Amino acid sequence: MTNLSKAIDALKAFRDERDWAQFHDSKNLALALSIEAAELNELFLWSKNPELPLEKQHRLKEELADILAYALLLADKNGLDPVEIVLDKIQLNTEKYPIEKSKGSANKYTEL
Amino acid sequence: MTNLSKAIDALKAFRDERDWAQFHDSKNLALALSIEAAELNELFLWSKNPELPLEKQHRLKEELADILAYALLLADKNGLDPVEIVLDKIQLNTEKYPIEKSKGSANKYTEL
């Protein structure tokens, strides 16, 4: 695994070379992220197969990269460490979804 | 920065302890991600301030963590390295948005 900080630094350099930080308030970053999430979902629309055919894998890769990019920029703007917040959330979910009650069931899982 | 692999491993352990991999096809993971993205956006809805007040920061942290979690699980399921795909996308965008043409302008930026 290459280093996550390297990706964050590259994203910020890309942004700053274009003077785009002025557009990147948190509300717009969140909106951009959800638009990319919709483009990701579009790859699966109307298909009976919940996995992508090989010829669409490069689009999955690109849409997922856009989502991660905006998530990392939004975390950075709000002083959050992406890895720490994921680990903290797993901790919360461990309490919320005890293994014995959650095993094999999608009930309440939608509220994750 | 703590290690990203550690977060991915923790996410997969959490999932497997609950036998939830059966629900995690790529289409549903993408859908789950976009639902979390909407919950993130809801924090900013109706507000005139594009940044969050302090008392909502913990919710930003949690929604962003959920988004990252699903993005990491979806990348893992499709054999993608999260850091590599972000770096590759920056490469693509560097060609698509040359500095001299993009500087300070949000034009065409929406197609990022």
Next chain:
Amino acid sequence: MTNLSKAIDALKAFRDERDWAQFHDSKNLALALSIEAAELNELFLWSKNPELPLEKQHRLKEELADILAYALLLADKNGLDPVEIVLDKIQLNTEKYPIEKSKGSANKYTEL
């Protein structure tokens, strides 16, 4: 079918009695609509059945109503007649998706 104008008038009366028009700029109405769309999608998340069980039908009804409400308010704010714009779009799509090329195929359909 009861009258659509009656619903639009009721939505505007509800809004104005609460002095909420001040929050209803087009950007926020569009954002609110997409958040309700995500809540609608959440009803289907993780399920293997693409139709809803009876006990979730009332939630479909409510989420769809919220979506329609924001769509009608956004149309009204921008001087658009909801029925006319749907009929105009069908006209456009009739040219874009000729029957002989589109019949039974979901190809390119995602770009509808």
Next chain:
Amino acid sequence: MTNLSKAIDALKAFRDERDWAQFHDSKNLALALSIEAAELNELFLWSKNPELPLEKQHRLKEELADILAYALLLADKNGLDPVEIVLDKIQLNTEKYPIEKSKGSANKYTEL
């Protein structure tokens, strides 16, 4: 106002001429709706103006038409009358947001 039933009939005729009902399960219709909602939101992304310039109004018209089209098809598939469900929801919200407590305030409004 032209008649809503006319739009619904035209949507179903368009769908049936192309034999597309086979793709229109409720889960995919809901997903399609949320993707169109994201395309609507994209019109507002990065802009400081929450209203659209004249040259983007035709796109608002088209995206809103797509959203309404999927909402009407989804209502029809689930035996719901679009006007009735909006009127019923206004009734519910009237109880949930009493005028005296809600006037001029966006508090809790996000939970509409």
